[in-house]
Structures are given as structure tokens and as C-alpha cells.
Amino acid sequence: MKGSFLSENTQKMLKEELSWLFRRGFLKWLAIGAVASFLLVWLFSSPLFIKPLYRSEAIIFVPLTLFSQQFDQQGIGFGSDAEIDGHIQILQSTRMLDSLDARFDLARQYNIDLSRPGGVKQLYDRIKQNISIQKTRYNSVSVSVLADDREMAANMANTIVHLGDMIKEDMLLENRLAAYHFARELYDQKLDEVDALEKTLSASDSLVDGRLFSTHSPGRRELITYESQIWELAERRNRYETLRKSLEVPLPKSYVISPAVAAAGPAWPPRLLLSLAALGVFIASMVVVELLRKDVIKK
Template identity: 25%
Template sequence: MSAPSFSLVGLGPIINRWKYFVAGAVALAALVSVVVALMLPNVYRSTAVFIPTNPQTADPDRLLEDNAMTRSKLELASRAEDLDRVITIGESQPVAELIIKKFDLYKHYKAGPPGDDATDNFVLSEFSGNFSIVHNERDAIELTFTDEDKNLAAAVANAMVHVIDSVNQQLTLENRRTVLDLYRQRYDYLSISFERSRRELVGARRRYGIYGLEMQGRYMAKQIIETEAALRKAEGSGGDVAGLRRALRGLTRADGGNLINLENYVQGTDSLNMFSTRVIDLQTRLIAARSAFETAELSIKGRISSLYLVQKAYPATRKFKPVRTLIVLGSVLVTFALSVVLIALLELYRHNRLGTTRPA
């Protein structure tokens, strides 16, 4: 005999014959699912949204520079590597362990005291299952944490953002300390060089008797001209020629007895010009080095966030799961489908058995 064929239309009479069984199974499934759904605790979800930045754009060394190019760096800028770096930090085990310890999640998850491998793995698994950090379609980071305690969920999410920000800043902190040491060494070197050059300049002024190049040269030339003119007049009229010669010699010769004289002035002009230029250059560089050092020192002490926080995590006002209606409806539909499959198989088995017992 050929095997009988079944169709969806043929299931109607079968279901009708087994209607009490199907109805009982569905009713039992509905009852059990309602009880289970009511026993499930409410789970709440809190989400923080932030945009990571390039650490260089948030570097106070750059932000405090007063020029248009660096002021433009304050604009929002998020690169793919910045997003990947922040997600990697958020998913790292040290960050998870820090949050677990801070909020005593061993006790919260009822896992027992820490120190045991099985307990530690259980808590890490629970934390990882409740934690999510993803890059959304708007180039922002969504950090989500779920828990039965809505206040704890929000607190953990905000703490995670803070820890990620701190770790992200630590990545460049050591380099910035090295830069600060270089700024300090440069400032100390220029300070010593400036003081040494300033003393050399003062010593040269005393040695050559030059205290103001422009004005001193003008008055010296005037005095020499007047003395020389008086000497020529005295030579013609028989005046004090010897005294005027001594005065002129004192104005023009280094051995003439005058502290301020033309010979020393000419010899010292080049040296003083060189020393003055050197001192002015060192003074300018010293001021710039001091400003750079103070800026770098301020950047080390100040903690400028490397994240732009778009939305802080708040305690949820409605539960995330479970969806009890969906649980009940899903259980009823699955039970109904399994019941139909079971009775169809029973009918098929019975039909085949009856067919094989009939005489040929």
C-alpha cells in the first residue's frame, strides 16, 4: 500500500480530534509562562553617549597657544582610530575589574568573596553580559549597562565613561611629562646663559666706559669737536694750548686719563653690539621658554577631558526586560506548534501501524 499524504487542510480534523489535549497543553503553557514571567525581575538599561577626540586636540599645550590655527582645534573631531581606541579601552579587563571592585559587584551578583578563579570568571562574565559599548551610525560611542537596580546601572555607566576618559588621558601623560622636563631644562639653560651674557655686557660697559651707545657717541663727538676748535683758536691767539691738548688727548686716547674716551668707545662698540644682541636674543628666548614651561606645567596639573559627553546616563524610567506579554504569547504559540507536530506524528504512526496489520 502507498503511504498516506498529509496536508495543512488535513490537520483540521486531526486537531479537532485532539482538541482537548491541545487546549490543555496550551492552557498549561500559558499558566506556567505567566508564573515564570511574573517571577522574573525587572531589568533596567542606562546609556551614556559620548564622542572621543584626538588626544592632540585636547592637549592643553596646544589649546593654550594663542593663535588662530590652534583655536580651530577646539572643534569636534573624531577619527576611526579614536573610536577604536576608546572601545578597546572600554572592553579591556583592567577597566572591568576596576568597576567591579568599585561597586562591589561580587556582593551584588551574590558570587561570594573574590580570589577564586571560578568566582572571578563568573563575575566578569556577568559584567560583560550586562555591559555594551558600540560605535553608532553617527560616529558617537554608546555605552550601555543593564541591571536589576536602575540606579546602579546609571552609576556604573557614568563611572565607565570616567574611567575610559582617565585611561585615554594616561596614554599621553607620560609623554607630556617628558616634554615638561625638556621645557624645564631648556628654561634653566637659557636662564643661566642669559645671566652670564648679562654679566659680560655689564663688564664690557665698565671696561670700555660705554653706557649708552647712541647718546654717548653723539655727546663725545660734540665734545671733541668743541675742544679741538678751542685748541685751534688758542693756538692762533696764544691761549692755554697745553691744557686744551691734554683735554683733547683725554677725550681721544685710552691712556689720556678719561674714563670715557674715543679710543675705548671705538674698540668697545663692536663688542657691546654683539653682547647687546646676544642678551636681547636670550631674553626673548627666555621669556618664550618660561611661557612654554608654565603652559606645559599647567597642562600636567589640569585634566582636560578627552571625551565630549553628549548624554549622561540616567536611571531608566521603564524596564528594559522582560517583556512579559511576549514571553506568554511566545510560550503559547510554541506549545501549540509542538502539540500539533506531536499529534500529527501520532496520527501518522497509528495510520502506518493499521496499514501494516491489514491482510494483503
């Protein structure tokens, strides 16, 4: 009985509150205020007051970098996690930021004086605010750019992908050339050693037409030494030829599975979301104020 009485009492109180809120006068001003709030936020978030920003995104897969793996997989394959992380570091590097500034004249667009102390750091921070480079759950890489011009946002995203491949190839070329020159030196050194050994054997009549002939013990040792040197020379030549051919093959480019295109609408500000939020906040605030006002009047 008591529970039923409390339930009926609660229902009565709710009816009183609702009847107070649904008064014609209150609903009229609530509707006017809600519409006004929506329209004001919609107006002040328009391009008249806030410059819209457009977002474009390119999605790529990082390719294999090692020539040996490219050869084994016939030039087809995606990079490992380590290669993906390394490629992302290149895309986020200051070399990339400098290249973007040179390509799009970003310092002038952002009104940043690079000659004053901290100007370069300010430019880097500003560019990073508008660029997002992340690894996706599918092991692809997302390159997203935010700009006040929709065409520029798309061009910058695609340029980042292109510049990333160029910077990567330039960085690795120095190491590839160093490895090539070192392999060539080792091959030439071993070739000279084999030539010197052949001359020694020829002088002792142990080598005839490229074949060793000897019946005494030192000749057998010379034979073993000569054959081992030939095997080592062949190995060094194979290594040298592999590196030489790898220099003739350009590094694989990123697999662009979704190039960036110009956005249909601005990504910021979200005018509809902000306007609806303002409308909801206004209605909730007015309801609370009106209920408090009712309690004050009753007292």
C-alpha cells in the same frame, strides 16, 4: 489534463488534511495545550523563578584632549577616531573594573571571594558580562549596564562615564607634568646661557644697555650669536608658558548627550517573547504529531 488532475488531487489531499486537523476534539486540546504552554512559560520566567535584569544606557561624545587643538577650536570639538578608541580602552580597563568594585562593592554582591586564587579574574569576567561599551556609527560611545536593580544599572552607567574622565585625567597628568618640567629645565638652561653671554659681552664693552656695539669681525659674530640665543630663549619661554597654562586648565569632560535613567521594565528575561515562542512551538509540534498519527491510522 494531467496537470489539472494533479492539481485537483493535491487540493483534495489538502482538504482531507485540513478537515482532519480542524476536528473539534483536536482543536479543543490544541487550544488548551497552547494556553497552558503560554501560561507555564510566563509563570516560570516571572520574578518568582528568574531574577529580572534591567538595562540602562548612557551615550557620550569623546572630547578633544590635546590642549593645542582645544585652543585652536576654542575648547569645542569632538575627539578623533584614535581618541575615541583610546577612551573606550580606558572604559574597559581593569582600573575601571577596580573602581566600580570599590564604588558599588560588586565582589560582595556577586558572592566572589577575592582572596582565593582566580577570584579577581572571576570578578572581572562577571562585571564584563554586565557591561557593554561600544562605538556607534555616529562616532559616539554607548555605555550599557545590566543589573538586577534598575537604579543601580543607571547609576553604574553614569558612574562609568564619570570615572572614565577621572582615570583619563590621572593617566595624562603624569605625562603633562613631565613635559612641563622638561620645558622648564630647557628654558632655565637657555636663560643661564644668555645671562653668561651678556656678562661676557658686557665685560668686553660689546653690550651697552642691552645693545651690542662693535666694529671688528669678532663683534659681529658675537652679535649674531647673541641674537640667535635670544630668539631661542623666547621660543623656549613660549613653550614653557604654554605647558604651564595647560596645567591650569582641566581636561575637557565627556559630552554626555544621553545620561542613563532607570529602566521602565526588565530587559531579561523577555517573558512575552519566550511565552509566544513556546506557544508557537507547541502548536507546530501538535500539528506534526497529529498528521503523523493520521498517516499511521490510515495504514
